[in-house]
Amino acid sequence: MTDSKTQNSTDTWVVIPAFNEGAQIATVIDRVLAYGYQVVVVDDGSETYVGEHIYSEAVHICRHIVNLGQGAALQTGIKYALMNNAQYIVTFDADGQHSADEISRLLQPLKAGSCDIVLGSRFMSGGAAVGIPKSKSILLHAAIIFSKFASGLSLTDTHNGFRAMTAKAAHSIAITQNGMAHATQILTEISRHKLRMQEVPVTITYTEYSLQKGQKLSNAFNIAWESMMEMFRK
Amino acid sequence: MSSIQVILILGILGSFLTYLSFFRSVLFDRFAALGLFVLLFLAVLFPNATTVVANQLGVGRGADLVLYLFAVGTLFCLILLYTQLGKTKQVQTEIIRTLAINSAKKASDDVAH
Numbered sequence: 335m336t337d338s339k340t341q342n343s344t345d346t347w348v349v350i351p352a353f354n355e356g357a358q359i360a361t362v363i364d365r366v367l368a369y370g371y372q373v374v375v376v377d378d379g380s381e382t383y384v385g386e387h388i389y390s391e392a393v394h395i396c397r398h399i400v401n402l403g404q405g406a407a408l409q410t411g412i413k414y415a416l417m418n419n420a421q422y423i424v425t426f427d428a429d430g431q432h433s434a435d436e437i438s439r440l441l442q443p444l445k446a447g448s449c450d451i452v453l454g455s456r457f458m459s460g461g462a463a464v465g466i467p468k469s470k471s472i473l474l475h476a477a478i479i480f481s482k483f484a485s486g487l488s489l490t491d492t493h494n495g496f497r498a499m500t501a502k503a504a505h506s507i508a509i510t511q512n513g514m515a516h517a518t519q520i521l522t523e524i525s526r527h528k529l530r531m532q533e534v535p536v537t538i539t540y541t542e543y544s545l546q547k548g549q550k551l552s553n554a555f556n557i558a559w560e561s562m563m564e565m566f567r568k
Numbered sequence: 569m570s571s572i573q574v575i576l577i578l579g580i581l582g583s584f585l586t587y588l589s590f591f592r593s594v595l596f597d598r599f600a601a602l603g604l605f606v607l608l609f610l611a612v613l614f615p616n617a618t619t620v621v622a623n624q625l626g627v628g629r630g631a632d633l634v635l636y637l638f639a640v641g642t643l644f645c646l647i648l649l650y651t652q653l654g655k656t657k658q659v660q661t662e663i664i665r666t667l668a669i670n671s672a673k674k675a676s677d678d679v680a681h
Contacts, residue, residue, distance in 0.1 A: 399667060410665045
């Protein structure tokens with residue numbers, strides 16, 4: 335059996351959606367590239383082309399000509415990675431909240447063949463939400479209840495953008511929710527396709543920059559509305 | 569509100585939502601729209617008949633009945649438009665996605681670098 339430390343990482347693609355990200359995205363990307371993963375950044379119609387902040391020549395960039403939403407950007411990146419023969423796909427935030435060190439922790443169960451998709455959790459034992467505002471923590475815990483209703487899955491963290499999946503799972507999941515409701519839709523897709531799912535503890539680090547870029551609490555109603563309307567669309 | 573009204577409202581709402589979820593067809597939508605227009609024409613041509621029908625249904629005046637039907641029909645049309653808008657948005661997304669992937673490049677290809 336191949337030692338996981340020496341296993342080729344180039345079969346793993348990290349999808350990073352980006353919208354109006356600043357220069358810090360270069361740091362985020364460099365940390366991911368250091369592990370040998372392939373990286374595709376999806377510029378979701380940013381006012382300034384994200385490529386102007388990227389100095390690593392190995393990064394692939396797809397650009398939406400208009401802003402569609404994070405869900406749409408993720409689907410674009412996933413599709414691009416699959417077209418480039420990705421065996422494993424990781425979704426990763428551009429704002430520095432996720433740690434590249436933990437990507438291998440998400441990949442381990444996939445490579446062991448014990449599941450099809452791994453979801454990062456900041457609220458399970460071993461995970462952490464460093465610097466999380468109390469209001470956001472309350473809302474995220476409420477989202478767990480909503481997601482249970484929508485998908486039937488009992489999870490400890492349902493709106494965590496740090497996740498990994500096999501190519502087979504990525505082919506199954508169709509993200510049609512362009513906005514932030516995509517997180518709930520991914521869970522309903524897991525349930526619909528009966529994908530084997532596992533949660534893994536991760537650390538989410540909130541900074542002033544990431545909180546300023548992040549979702550407003552008032553958007554929770556929009557997410558719930560879009561998730562419910564999805565049930566009536568064919 | 570009488571008990572039968574509550575039951576009928578719940579029944580109509582449930583049927584409508586079930587239709588939207590599982591049995592959508594453009595043909596049925598068109599027949600429903602056509603039926604509504606026919607009813608409106610008949611109401612204009614035979615205004616006294618609306619009062620007779622209204623009384624049978626427990627509504628005081630024919631004009632009130634027409635108003636209720638108009639409200640339900642308008643809501644139906646708005647929901648159809650909303651779902652159609654969603655489909656258009658999906659098509660738009662696919663076009664933008666295809667453009668993004670077809671024009672994808674590596675950072676090393678950028679002129680600035």
